[in-house]
Amino acid sequence: MSDYDFAALQRTWQPVWESLDLFRPRGSGPRRSMVDMFAYPSGDLHMGHAEAYAFGDAVARFWIQQGYDVLHPVGWDSFGLPAENAAIRRGTHPADWTYANIETQAASFRQYATSVDWRTRLHTSDPSYYRWTQWLFLRLLERGLAVRRRSAVNWCPADRTVLANEQVIAGRCERCGAAVTKRDLTQWFFTITTYADQLLDDLDSLEGHWPSAVLTMQRNWIGRSTGAYLDFGPVRVFTTRPDTVHGATFLVVAPDSEVAASLCTPGQRPAFDAYLARVRAASEIEHMATDRPRTGVFLGAYGTHPFTGARLPIWAADYVLPGYGTGAVMAVPAHDTRDREFADAFNLPHTPPSPAAAPPPTGPPPAASPPATPSPTTHSPAASPPTAPSPTAPSHAAGTTAPSADTAVGHERDAAIAAVVAEAEARGVGHAGVTYRLRDWLVSRQRYWGCPIPVVHCAACGVVPVPDDQLPVVLPDLRGADLAPRGVSPLAAARDWAEVDCPRCGGPAERDTDTMDTFVDSSWYFLRYCSPAYEQGPFDPEAVRRWMPVDQYVGGAEHAVLHLLYVRFFTKVLRDLGLIDFGEPFRRLLTQGQVVLNGAAMSKSKGNMVDLGEQIAAHGVDAVRLTMVFAGPPGDDIDWADVSPSGSSRFLGRVLRLAADVTCPPGADPAAGSPQLRRTTHRLLRTITDLMEERRLNVAVARAMELANAARRAVDEGLAGDPAVREAAEALAVVLSLFTPYTAEEMWARLGHEPGVARAGWPAVDPALAAETTVTCALQVNGKLRDRLTVPADISARDLEALALGSPAVAGREIRRTVVRPPTLVNVVTG
Ligand code: ANZ
Ligand code: ZN
Numbered sequence: 001m002s003d004y005d006f007a008a009l010q011r012t013w014q015p016v017w018e019s020l021d022l023f024r025p026r027g028s029g030p031r032r033s034m035v036d037m038f039a040y041p042s043g044d045l046h047m048g049h050a051e052a053y054a055f056g057d058a059v060a061r062f063w064i065q066q067g068y069d070v071l072h073p074v075g076w077d078s079f080g081l082p083a084e085n086a087a088i089r090r091g092t093h094p095a096d097w098t099y100a101n102i103e104t105q106a107a108s109f110r111q112y113a114t115s116v117d118w119r120t121r122l123h124t125s126d127p128s129y130y131r132w133t134q135w136l137f138l139r140l141l142e143r144g145l146a147v148r149r150r151s152a153v154n155w156c157p158a159d160r161t162v163l164a165n166e167q168v169i170a171g172r173c174e175r176c177g178a179a180v181t182k183r184d185l186t187q188w189f190f191t192i193t194t195y196a197d198q199l200l201d202d203l204d205s206l207e208g209h210w211p212s213a214v215l216t217m218q219r220n221w222i223g224r225s226t227g228a229y230l231d232f233g234p235v236r237v238f239t240t241r242p243d244t245v246h247g248a249t250f251l252v253v254a255p256d257s258e259v260a261a262s263l264c265t266p267g268q269r270p271a272f273d274a275y276l277a278r279v280r281a282a283s284e285i286e287h288m289a290t291d292r293p294r295t296g297v298f299l300g301a302y303g304t305h306p307f308t309g310a311r312l313p314i315w316a317a318d319y320v321l322p323g324y325g326t327g328a329v330m331a332v333p334a335h336d337t338r339d340r341e342f343a344d345a346f347n348l349p350h351t352p353p354s355p356a357a358a359p360p361p362t363g364p365p366p367a368a369s370p371p372a373t374p375s376p377t378t379h380s381p382a383a384s385p386p387t388a389p390s391p392t393a394p395s396h397a398a399g400t401t402a403p404s405a406d407t408a409v410g411h412e413r414d415a416a417i418a419a420v421v422a423e424a425e426a427r428g429v430g431h432a433g434v435t436y437r438l439r440d441w442l443v444s445r446q447r448y449w450g451c452p453i454p455v456v457h458c459a460a461c462g463v464v465p466v467p468d469d470q471l472p473v474v475l476p477d478l479r480g481a482d483l484a485p486r487g488v489s490p491l492a493a494a495r496d497w498a499e500v501d502c503p504r505c506g507g508p509a510e511r512d513t514d515t516m517d518t519f520v521d522s523s524w525y526f527l528r529y530c531s532p533a534y535e536q537g538p539f540d541p542e543a544v545r546r547w548m549p550v551d552q553y554v555g556g557a558e559h560a561v562l563h564l565l566y567v568r569f570f571t572k573v574l575r576d577l578g579l580i581d582f583g584e585p586f587r588r589l590l591t592q593g594q595v596v597l598n599g600a601a602m603s604k605s606k607g608n609m610v611d612l613g614e615q616i617a618a619h620g621v622d623a624v625r626l627t628m629v630f631a632g633p634p635g636d637d638i639d640w641a642d643v644s645p646s647g648s649s650r651f652l653g654r655v656l657r658l659a660a661d662v663t664c665p666p667g668a669d670p671a672a673g674s675p676q677l678r679r680t681t682h683r684l685l686r687t688i689t690d691l692m693e694e695r696r697l698n699v700a701v702a703r704a705m706e707l708a709n710a711a712r713r714a715v716d717e718g719l720a721g722d723p724a725v726r727e728a729a730e731a732l733a734v735v736l737s738l739f740t741p742y743t744a745e746e747m748w749a750r751l752g753h754e755p756g757v758a759r760a761g762w763p764a765v766d767p768a769l770a771a772e773t774t775v776t777c778a779l780q781v782n783g784k785l786r787d788r789l790t791v792p793a794d795i796s797a798r799d800l801e802a803l804a805l806g807s808p809a810v811a812g813r814e815i816r817r818t819v820v821r822p823p824t825l826v827n828v829v830t831g
Contacts, residue, residue: 004653006620009742010111016755017745023115023758026069033071033547034060035526035586036114037555037563041101042082045108047595047602048556050612051638054628055592055697056554057114058738062692064115065734065762071547073120073529074109076102079130080518084449084483093479094449098125108613112621113741115758122532124521125449129528131472132538133521134454136570138465139577141455145191148463151442152256152280155183171281182256182280188444188453188514192569196436199568200224202584210589211635217560223437228421230330230430233304234263235314238325238435241335242424243416248330249349251303251314252296252342254322255279263314265300272297272316279318294319294338294345306429310352317342325435441566443517446489448478450515458502458509467503473511489513519562523570526550526585537579544580553586557635560591590695593637595628610640622740623649629739630701652743655708655732659747661715664726666752673724675769680710681728682769688735689765697739704735726751731763779804780827781813795823804828 025031036056039049060072083094090097102123109116122129140146154168158178168180192199200222203215227240235251253260255276264272275297296317303312312330319338320329331339333350343350424430444453452473454466466473476497483490491513492498502509524538530547531540549571564586571585594601597608615624626648631638670678684707691700711728719725730751737744737757748757772793777800779787786809791800797820804810804818804826814831 004620004649004656006622006649006652006742009746010621013742013745013755014110014113017113017758018110020756022756023064023070023072023117024119025071025117029067029069031071031546032060032063032068032551033549034063034552035073035529035550035554037553037559038075038077038522038525039105040077040080040082041098041105042086043101044104045112045612047610047612047615047640048592050112050615050624051595051628052554052556052592053109053112053114054625054739055590055634055695056552057625058629058697059552059554059590059692059695060115061738061741061758062762064758065737065760067761070115071120071529072114072116073122073532074114074116074118075120075122075525075529075532076105076124077518077522077525078102078123078125079450079515079521081447081449084447087449088483093477094483095125098449099123111616112625115741120529120532122525122528124451124518124525127472127474128533129525130451130521132528133451133516133524134466134471134473135468136524136538136574137454137516137520138468140190140573141465143573143577145194145573146443147189147191147440148186149189149440150184151187151189152182153185153187154180156180179281185446187442188516189440190443190520190569192441192566193436193438195569195572196222196224196438198572198583199438199565202568202572205584206589209587211557211591214557214560214564214589214591218565221438221561221565224434225325225436226434227432228417228424228430229326229433230306230424232306232312232330233302235259235303235328236326236430237328237330238433239330241332241417242420242430243413244332244335245305245307245330245420247332247334247351248305248312249333249343249352250312250331252317252320252329252331252339253299253314254320254327255297255316255318257322257327259326259328260299260316263299263301264316268298268300272299275316294342296342296346298346305352306424306427308352313348315342315346323439324437441517441519441569443520444512444514445517446513447515448475448481448483448490450518451475451521452491453512453514453516455512456500456502456509457512458505458507460507461502461504461509464502464504464509470503475515489515491515519566522563523566524574526553526567527574527580541579548580549582549584550586552588552590554590554592557591557593564589590634592634593632595638595640597639598641599639615645619645619649620652620742622652622743626652626701626740629697632698634695634697651705651708652740654712655736656743656746656750658708658712658715659729659733659750661720662726662729662751663720664723666726668723668726670723670727673722673727674714674719675724677710677714677719677722677724677728678766679769679773681707681724681731682766683772684710685731685735685763686765686767686770689762692738700735701739704732704739707732707735730760733757734760734763775823777804777823778825779807779809780825781809782829783827786810789826791823793823797822800826 034056036053039045060070063070078098083098086092086097087094124130137146156173156176156178158173158176168174171180172178173180200219203218206215225240227238228242230237230239230242230245232251235253237251253263256279294317296315299314299316301314303314305312319342320327331342333340333343333348340350421432452475454471454473456464456466458464476491476494478490478494481490481493498511498513500509500511501507527539527544527548530543534540567585571580572583574580575583595610596602597610600606600608602609623645627643627645628638630648631643684703688700688703691703707728711725711732714722714725729747733744733747733751734757736747737760741758744757745755748760749755774790775793777789777791778785779789787807789803789807791803800822801818801820805815810828816829816831818829819827
């Protein structure tokens with residue numbers, strides 16, 4: 001084989017490896033587990049898969065070579081909307097589309113030669129898998145972690161359809177252009193917020209092991225804010241700045257909230273209703289925009305300032321979000337920009353009037369009564385008797401206007417906050433508290449291709465769990481049915497499926513016709529991998545004890561929050577259920593960058609897709625894998641316009657020729673070989689080992705290329721028969737087996753070995769040979785050169801100092817101090 005015939009290599013070695021069953025875990029010895037985020041089966045594998053699997057596989061194969069027993073599983077995240085949409089578009093069944101794609105991907109996977117154990121293979125859409133997803137749902141239900149609540153969804157009144165946020169463009173239905181509104185539906189939630197503190201605090205233990213960008217995104221997503229809850233008459237607010245309480249001049253509640261609806265006075269009702277309708281029609285994006293005009297409506301009601309007793313008008317405005325804190329804020333225009341803009345827009349005061357000398361309130365402040373005219377601009381705060389703060393109130397509030405806290409910074413501000421909170425607690429008008437940006441996880445979907453929710457609704461008994469021994473609740477086939485979203489699940493149309501006897505009373509009941517968010521399926525699959533055929537539970541506890549938590553998880557940074565947060569949540573719940581004994585699923589996380597083209601993300605609609613199959617057909621699996629790994633640090637994007645798979649392919653041709661050129665027979669003692677080449681080999685091996693530990697895969701490949709060049713030079717200098725050349729070529733084959741398994745196997749064969757380079761074993765590094773070369777160190781005494789020392793280039797400062805002090809040049813002198821600059825200079829200052 002003179003040319004690099006990758007197709008022949010792929011044809012030759014793939015069946016040989018399968019017959020050798022190289023990647024079955026051996027079941028003993030120190031273990032490691034390497035999990036790639038499993039694939040979603042829409043079409044064939046793409047460049048992003050190829051990238052992630054090249055990285056993950058290099059790590060798994062590195063561990064195998066080091067002698068670890070490795071679990072490296074494979075599976076498919078096979079429920080989900082794209083299958084359903086494809087089915088609607090093409091008139092196929094989601095299952096047919098899904099399983100056909102899985103077969104296509106599986107074949108590509110095998111060809112891509114990742115070190116996975118095919119016995120672990122799972123699909124989340126198989127009843128044997130989702131039986132346990134349902135079982136876990138029921139455990140969450142028992143614990144009160146799965147609850148039903150009404151919640152607003154996007155609704156297209158023309159299509160009578162629920163829309164995902166992405167389907168709402170500028171407040172209109174993506175399909176028909178009708179103005180989208182909100183609609184209340186009863187939905188299932190997992191109360192992930194009850195784990196907010198743990199999910200946040202435990203991120204500290206992942207520091208240094210997960211990319212810091214992911215940790216930051218999770219922290220922001222959970223968004224813990226510390227402050228206080230304060231009572232303003234009928235309205236309770238959350239504030240992070242209790243110290244500004246004396247600057248509060250009005251109250252604002254979220255329009256789409258219970259509190260707004262219940263406080264609105266009859267006179268303001270029409271204005272409020274009109275405003276609410278307008279708010280509901282606006283998209284999320286509009287709500288978030290900071291530059292849009294402030295809108296709002298006076299509710300006709302008043303709250304009472306907890307300290308001064310002042311009457312504060314209550315407004316509804318959409319800059320206050322219904323789901324955050326209490327959905328109500330005390331507006332402090334003197335300190336808060338949004339409040340100031342709102343005050344300016346509606347002519348509300350920036351500061352409260354100076355309190356006249358008045359006794360502190362002795363009891364609850366007087367109840368506010370609405371003024372005759374419900375216009376906020378006619379409202380006079382002086383109508384309520386202003387009161388002086390109590391003797392224990394924070395000094396900044398003492399008889400002055402509120403903005404005095406402006407200058408409070410750092411400790412001062414913290415002290416002011418603590419004082420206000422203490423005062424509020426003493427008066428029984430509030431307490432310290434936290435709130436989170438994190439929302440409960442809405443898990444029900446009114447869609448077909450997902451895991452059925454295993455409960456039954458009975459008119460007499462309410463929500464009744466399907467008994468464990470009746471799981472799985474199998475998804476009905478619904479072949480030929482219309483699966484388009486209609487606001488109710490297509491499952492509701494399957495009457496003979498939906499109508500059942502109540503498991504509790506035997507009366508007529510109906511199955512829950514929603515399916516679960518696919519993120520539920522993917523929140524526990526890594527555990528199922530340990531025992532994919534286990535039938536007594538979701539996983540075999542023994543197997544999980546052996547393999548879990550996952551040592552290395554690899555996948556896309558786009559999952560930084562949703563998937564990676566949900567998995568962490570599930571792990572903690574399973575631990576609290578006593579099913580596992582660890583609280584974090586993934587010890588180490590590697591998030592790969594994207595594969596882009598000419599700086600732009602690839603997409604079908606832009607027509608700039610690089611097709612993985614075509615790349616493999618043109619350059620071979622190994623060249624594509626090598627290109628992926630060599631392109632740059634694993635976290636960076638790879639611009640396919642900037643890389644050279646044909647360059648990779650030329651390199652692989654060279655190493656094959658190198659292996660063929662080695663004439664020294666197998667088994668020769670390398671100790672007899674060229675010391676110079678041996679030093680290079682061992683030094684590079686040591687570096688490559690460290691680089692692999694640090695997951696600096698691209699640099700490890702660069703060092704392997706150096707090794708190839710050094711061996712080539714030696715052959716060209718006539719050393720083809722030298723055992724050191726064989727040693728270098730064999731080491732290179734093992735190192736390359738992590739990245740380019742076909743080529744490495746072929747090298748191994750040409751070097752006279754039986755197949756199975758994947759398990760050849762990581763070459764032992766001889767520390768003496770790997771030690772850095774020596775350098776000359778100048779030894780000065782009082783700044784004058786007195787001696788030259790030959791020292792290892794990587795000598796430590798301590799060793800170098802000891803060596804210098806042992807020199808005859810300093811012997812017998814009284815030493816005041818030494819200046820040590822390893823490895824080249826020591827200056828000894830004598831007395
Ligand atoms: C008075 C105040 C004065 C506030 C001040 C801030 C600055 P973070 O840090 O994001 O937690 N707020 C409370 N609930 C809200 C809601 N549902 N929608 C919109 N805003 C809300 O922000 C907390 C602050 O955001 C709270 O503290 C509250 O305004 C507002 F100089 O209270 B603050
Ligand atoms: Zn019943």
